[in-house]
Amino acid sequence: MTAVRKLAEKSYAASADDLVAIQNIVREMLAKRDVVRAPAVNEDLRDAGLTSLDMVELVLAVESAFDLQIPESLITPANFQSIAAIGTVVEGLHR
Amino acid sequence: MLMRAEAKPALDPDVRRLLRMLSLGGVSDPSTLTPRQMRQRFAAWAQTVDVRNAPIGRIENFVTPGPAGPVPVRLYAPEGATGPLPGFVYIHGGGCIFGDLETHDGLCRVLSHESGAIVLAIDYRCAPEHPYPAALEDCTAVVDWFAQHANELGIAPDALGIAGDSAGAGLAVTICRMAREGGPRLSLQLLFSPVLDLRADTPSRREFAVGYFLTQATIDWMLQHICATGIMPDDARLSPLRAGDFSGLPPAHVHTAAFDPLRDEGAIYVERLRGAGVPVDHTCHAGMIHHFYGMGGAVPNALDAVKHAARAAGAALRNEDRRAA
Numbered sequence: 001m002t003a004v005r006k007l008a009e010k011s012y013a014a015s016a017d018d019l020v021a022i023q024n025i026v027r028e029m030l031a032k033r034d035v036v037r038a039p040a041v042n043e044d045l046r047d048a049g050l051t052s053l054d055m056v057e058l059v060l061a062v063e064s065a066f067d068l069q070i071p072e073s074l075i076t077p078a079n080f081q082s083i084a085a086i087g088t089v090v091e092g093l094h095r
Numbered sequence: 096m097l098m099r100a101e102a103k104p105a106l107d108p109d110v111r112r113l114l115r116m117l118s119l120g121g122v123s124d125p126s127t128l129t130p131r132q133m134r135q136r137f138a139a140w141a142q143t144v145d146v147r148n149a150p151i152g153r154i155e156n157f158v159t160p161g162p163a164g165p166v167p168v169r170l171y172a173p174e175g176a177t178g179p180l181p182g183f184v185y186i187h188g189g190g191c192i193f194g195d196l197e198t199h200d201g202l203c204r205v206l207s208h209e210s211g212a213i214v215l216a217i218d219y220r221c222a223p224e225h226p227y228p229a230a231l232e233d234c235t236a237v238v239d240w241f242a243q244h245a246n247e248l249g250i251a252p253d254a255l256g257i258a259g260d261s262a263g264a265g266l267a268v269t270i271c272r273m274a275r276e277g278g279p280r281l282s283l284q285l286l287f288s289p290v291l292d293l294r295a296d297t298p299s300r301r302e303f304a305v306g307y308f309l310t311q312a313t314i315d316w317m318l319q320h321i322c323a324t325g326i327m328p329d330d331a332r333l334s335p336l337r338a339g340d341f342s343g344l345p346p347a348h349v350h351t352a353a354f355d356p357l358r359d360e361g362a363i364y365v366e367r368l369r370g371a372g373v374p375v376d377h378t379c380h381a382g383m384i385h386h387f388y389g390m391g392g393a394v395p396n397a398l399d400a401v402k403h404a405a406r407a408a409g410a411a412l413r414n415e416d417r418r419a420a
Contacts (some may be wrong), residue, residue: 032139046120046121050120051120051123051136052117052118052119052120052121052123053117053120053123053136053139053140053143054120054139055116055117055119055120056113056116056117056119056140056143056144057139057143059116059119060116060143060144060393072108072111072112072115075112075115075116075119076119077118077119077121080119
């Protein structure tokens with residue numbers, strides 16, 4: 001069991017699968033910039049190196065991966081601060 | 096930044112969503128970016144928001160002669176097209192610093208497919224590695240080559256247009272001005288959000304300086320790199336609005352965006368052309384921002400706008416062809 005799954009089962013609203021999927025999106029984005037590190041679930045994504053343009057790519061990639069459109073009102077810095085925060089948004093929209 | 100975007104209900108809803116996503120990263124400061132970094136970012140942006148794999152009949156990559164060596168170009172031909180077709184040379188935007196054939200591939204596909212025209216996109220030399228006017232010289236050479244080889248490319252020689260966006264549209268205008276002195280006959284200038292005055296001090300430059308994708312900070316960054324080698328921003332080749340004579344220019348289709356800092360200089364150009372007796376179709380696209388024509392994948396209304404613009408431009412060149420015959 002991965003660290004992300006263990007964490008998710010303990011403390012996050014999002015499912016472990018969702019968190020892993022979001023983490024993979026972020027990891028692929030960072031890999032394109034030769035960063036081979038997967039950010040921690042609670043790490044600030046801007047601190048991890050994502051720029052304004054990256055955030056657009058991230059939101060669109062999450063929408064595509066989960067087949068949903070995130071309402072404009074939910075596209076806030078707090079909701080996209082970390083993988084865990086995004087997971088909570090996705091979980092809320094799936095319910 | 097965000098509040099200002101929200102106070103403008105006329106922004107297209109998908110554009111507003113994109114601006115909100117951009118704002119998630121905080122206010123970006125381009126001043127420390129190198130040209131290489133800006134190129135990477137713009138390429139990533141285009142991959143993220145532009146239309147992908149739009150239908151096209153045929154694509155060919157080759158080189159044409161240029162003043163400093165071969166210039167890479169990409170030819171787009173519409174599906175099933177026969178007989179002499181209209182043709183466009185396409186000059187991409189990016190401040191003559193970034194952008195390339197890939198960043199404008201979606202736009203050029205749509206332009207060719209919807210207009211029924213051959214499109215030849217130019218991968219011209221960019222500053223600061225190749226100081227201005229290298230970009231202008233490459234594009235001029237390709238336009239000449241395109242006109243000289245129209246017949247073998249299946250293009251009606253009297254249906255040759257020049258198209259571009261942003262700084263590329265500014266280059267297109269300068270080439271039209273230069274072509275009046277014995278250059279190739281150009282029958283249409285198709286311009287998306289042209290850069291026409293590097294020192295413009297218009298209401299749109301002030302109103303949309305922050306928070307609408309193309310920021311004044313980015314414009315300043317481009318100026319710094321373009322003018323690093325001594326060319327002045329009010330040089331008429333870079334700022335064609337500062338030139339005097341607009342008569343004898345090709346008919347124009349000018350597309351500006353309602354929330355673009357460059358909106359007003361486009362409108363001023365339209366006025367100058369009309370004043371000089373040049374026929375102009377001008378559309379200021381409601382709800383749109385700079386580079387909307389490259390956001391077709393994320394903004395359906397932007398894609399529709401480009402399709403409509405392409406059809407109108409193709410029709411204009413066909414009419415021109417008939418008149419000439």
